[in-house]
Amino acid sequence: MYAGQRFEWFQQVNAKLSIVATPFYWVADMPSKISGWGESNIRSRETIIKDNERLSAETILLKAQVQKLASLEAENVRLRELLNSSAILDDSVLVAEIIGVSPDPLHHQIIVNKGEKDGLYVGQPVIDALGLMGQIIDVGAYQSRVLLITDPSHALPVQVNRNGLRSVAEGVGLYHQVILQHVAATTDIKIGDLLVSSGLGQRFPVGYPVATVTEVIIDPGQSFATVKASPSALLNRSRHVLLVFSHRREEIEDGRQSG
Amino acid sequence: MVVNQGSGHWIIIITLLAAVMLSILPMPLWLQWGRPAIVAMVLIYWVISLPEHIGIGVAWAVGLLQDIVAGTPLGQNALALSVVAYLALILYQRLRMFTPVQQAFVVFVLIGLNQLLCHWIQTLTGTVSPNLLFLLPALISALLWPVLSVFLRLLRRNYYVN
Numbered sequence: 457m458y459a460g461q462r463f464e465w466f467q468q469v470n471a472k473l474s475i476v477a478t479p480f481y482w483v484a485d486m487p488s489k490i491s492g493w494g495e496s497n498i499r500s501r502e503t504i505i506k507d508n509e510r511l512s513a514e515t516i517l518l519k520a521q522v523q524k525l526a527s528l529e530a531e532n533v534r535l536r537e538l539l540n541s542s543a544i545l546d547d548s549v550l551v552a553e554i555i556g557v558s559p560d561p562l563h564h565q566i567i568v569n570k571g572e573k574d575g576l577y578v579g580q581p582v583i584d585a586l587g588l589m590g591q592i593i594d595v596g597a598y599q600s601r602v603l604l605i606t607d608p609s610h611a612l613p614v615q616v617n618r619n620g621l622r623s624v625a626e627g628v629g630l631y632h633q634v635i636l637q638h639v640a641a642t643t644d645i646k647i648g649d650l651l652v653s654s655g656l657g658q659r660f661p662v663g664y665p666v667a668t669v670t671e672v673i674i675d676p677g678q679s680f681a682t683v684k685a686s687p688s689a690l691l692n693r694s695r696h697v698l699l700v701f702s703h704r705r706e707e708i709e710d711g712r713q714s715g
Numbered sequence: 716m717v718v719n720q721g722s723g724h725w726i727i728i729i730t731l732l733a734a735v736m737l738s739i740l741p742m743p744l745w746l747q748w749g750r751p752a753i754v755a756m757v758l759i760y761w762v763i764s765l766p767e768h769i770g771i772g773v774a775w776a777v778g779l780l781q782d783i784v785a786g787t788p789l790g791q792n793a794l795a796l797s798v799v800a801y802l803a804l805i806l807y808q809r810l811r812m813f814t815p816v817q818q819a820f821v822v823f824v825l826i827g828l829n830q831l832l833c834h835w836i837q838t839l840t841g842t843v844s845p846n847l848l849f850l851l852p853a854l855i856s857a858l859l860w861p862v863l864s865v866f867l868r869l870l871r872r873n874y875y876v877n
Contacts, residue, residue: 470789477784484740559739559785561747562842562849567786594786601786609841629845631744692744 471572474596481556481567481599492695549583549698550574555599557692562629564607566590568697571598579659581700587665587688588612588653589697604691605666606631614666615654619644622654625666625685631692634667636683641674643681651685661700723876727769730757730867735781748848751856752826753863754781754792755799759825760867762803763810765876774800787833788840795832799825815861823857 552574556567570576572595580592582602590610594601603610606627614625614636621643625634639645649669655662667685674681734757742750758777761769778793785792802825803810810818827850834849870876 466789470783473783473789474786476780477786480736480739480784483736488741556739557741559742559750560787560837562837562844563786565786608843 564604584694589689613656614651617650723874791836819857819860827853
């Protein structure tokens with residue numbers, strides 16, 4: 457155990473050993489695979505028609521939003537050029553399926569069905585459709601382990617979307633909560649504020665939604681406010697996650713030191 | 716199935732592997748804290764019934780496998796299960812005489828110890844449980860013990876594992 461913590465080579469051995477775990481997760485995942493198969497194959501015609509209608513409506517809506525996004529992105533790049541900062545590159549993503557969760561309720565970890573073969577690396581950000589989920593901590597040949605942002609050992613730099621205020625969101629071991637550490641009591645932060653990743657830790661890309669502030673407690677006796685937020689990503693409900701291959705970007709040292 | 720006398724050791728391996736598999740089976744959120752320590756239970760059963768074959772070595776190997784599969788620090792479950800197997804080896808003559816309820820009580824203590832050791836090791840690596848809920852599996856395992864031991868005994872009788 458000591459060796460596992462301290463030595464590089466031991467971690468590599470450990471990663472190799474994780475191939476032993478693959479069949480176990482494969483078998484443990486069978487029930488949900490079967491029910492998923494049943495759901496997608498045994499359906500009434502009406503449901504499919506209804507789904508189809510709903511999805512095409514959604515597609516039109518999303519397309520409209522994307523149109524707006526393209527112009528916004530262009531504008532964003534122009535503004536960034538004005539600020540003389542490096543432009544955000546497009547992140548490419550890979551879809552992975554969750555095949556297991558950590559059996560220990562104290563460890564918020566999930567196992568996804570992609571590994572070294574797909575080019576995953578330790579520290580890679582993981583997102584779902586709604587927000588940031590976590591990062592990869594262990595890459596095996598066919599499966600990898602993801603540490604979720606709500607794990608007590610996880611912290612990530614965020615900023616308030618509204619005013620750019622920077623902070624650090626820490627997990628507390630609850631799926632519906634992260635807390636912001638050391639927020640001064642006079643800070644401009646309100647319930648409903650969206651927290652996005654700030655990219656300062658150089659691990660997560662900038663601008664992915666992380667959480668929404670749900671509670672701000674300002675106790676005059678304490679030097680810091682207690683700020684609680686609920687993660688945007690469906691941490692314990694998603695089935696598919698996206699692995700982000702963010703291209704190495706230079707430290708963004710522009711005028712975002714507001715707040 | 717062909718029943719061949721005396722060579723049913725594969726059933727031990729299968730039950731242990733199945734237990735490791737069950738130990739990572741996704742659980743609903745409200746049941747997460749109460750997941751029974753199924754690997755330890757199966758191991759205790761085999762140690763009690765076949766102490767001349769199943770001992771600390773097997774416990775160590777199974778624990779190591781569980782560590783690899785569950786992604787816990789390598790050696791955590793191996794150590795905890797070895798201690799459990801050692802205690803079961805000391806106690807097996809008495810345990811065989813006990814009624815199911817008495818056995819369940821001993822299982823409660825052994826699995827509580829297992830959980831405690833695992834928790835201590837996790838504390839060393841920085842994960843501290845906020846409360847004593849991590850001992851809940853001991854209680855649930857003890858409650859499940861009579862069922863599991865009857866089931867495993869049936870398997871053992873059917874396949875002549877000895």
